[in-house]
Amino acid sequence: RKEVEQDPGPFNVPEGATVAFNCTYSNSASQSFFWYRQDCRKEPKLLMSVYSSGNEDGRFTAQLNRASQYISLLIRDSKLSDSATYLCVVNEAGRRALTFGSGTRLQVQP
Amino acid sequence: EPEVTQTPSHQVTQMGQEVILRCVPISNHLYFYWYRQILGQKVEFLVSFYNNEISEKSEIFDDQFSVERPDGSNFTLKIRSTKLEDSAMYFCASRTSGTTDTQYFGPGTRLTVL
Numbered sequence: 280r281k282e283v284e285q286d287p288g289p290f291n292v293p294e295g296a297t298v299a300f301n302c303t304y305s306n307s308a309s310q311s312f313f314w315y316r317q318d319c320r321k322e323p324k325l326l327m328s329v330y331s332s333g334n335e336d337g338r339f340t341a342q343l344n345r346a347s348q349y350i351s352l353l354i355r356d357s358k359l360s361d362s363a364t365y366l367c368v369v370n371e372a373g374r375r376a377l378t379f380g381s382g383t384r385l386q387v388q389p
Numbered sequence: 390e391p392e393v394t395q396t397p398s399h400q401v402t403q404m405g406q407e408v409i410l411r412c413v414p415i416s417n418h419l420y421f422y423w424y425r426q427i428l429g430q431k432v433e434f435l436v437s438f439y440n441n442e443i444s445e446k447s448e449i450f451d452d453q454f455s456v457e458r459p460d461g462s463n464f465t466l467k468i469r470s471t472k473l474e475d476s477a478m479y480f481c482a483s484r485t486s487g488t489t490d491t492q493y494f495g496p497g498t499r500l501t502v503l
Contacts, residue, residue: 313491320478320499321496321497322480322494322495322496322497323432323480323494324494325491325492325493328491366431366432374445375420375422375437375439375444375445376422376434376437376445376447377422377424377432377434377492378434379431379432379433380431381430381431382431
């Protein structure tokens with residue numbers, strides 16, 4: 280069973296659309312959650328941390344459901360520059376390592 | 390904004406050769422990491438380093454791998470005898486001692502083993 284599972288996509292959406300990604304994680308002891316963004320052949324860059332109460336950063340909203348062990352990311356008013364792979368990332372309690380999902384690819388089209 | 394830097398950006402080597410990948414973490418960070426990403430696959434954890442010792446390592450990080458912090462700024466990953474399957478992007482990351490575990494990644498070194 281994959282530790283962090285994501286729909287690989289691609290999600291092809293027009294500019295201005297709202298798009299949502301989901302991610303599930305298998306370890307209930309996971310304690311920190313993040314969305315990273317990765318452009319082709321570049322390093323992962325932190326998009327936002329995910330908190331239990333849900334959090335928003337501009338056009339981006341992240342939600343965490345601990346009971347169901349899933350995390351979501353909502354992007355409103357998509358821009359061409361949002362085209363990237365979105366990585367769901369989890370840190371398990373007591374571990375230093377981050378565990379990455381395989382990523383969901385988003386392509387925003389003009 | 391402070392950044393993690395890595396050199397070289399691309400390393401080509403022959404199978405069986407030793408390579409050293411170099412990283413300069415963000416200056417006030419205390420925890421250092423190496424990850425790798427084989428082309429088309431997910432990012433995988435290799436090793437974490439704190440207080441001049443390995444604090445955690447994955448199954449991938451076998452005896453062929455070693456890490457070192459030779460001075461106050463550099464953090465290196467050595468692969469003693471490279472294999473074809475070591476071809477990947479290698480990312481260095483660092484974080485502060487805070488509890489949020491936000492790790493900041495360097496731009497990566499693309500290692501190609503021929």
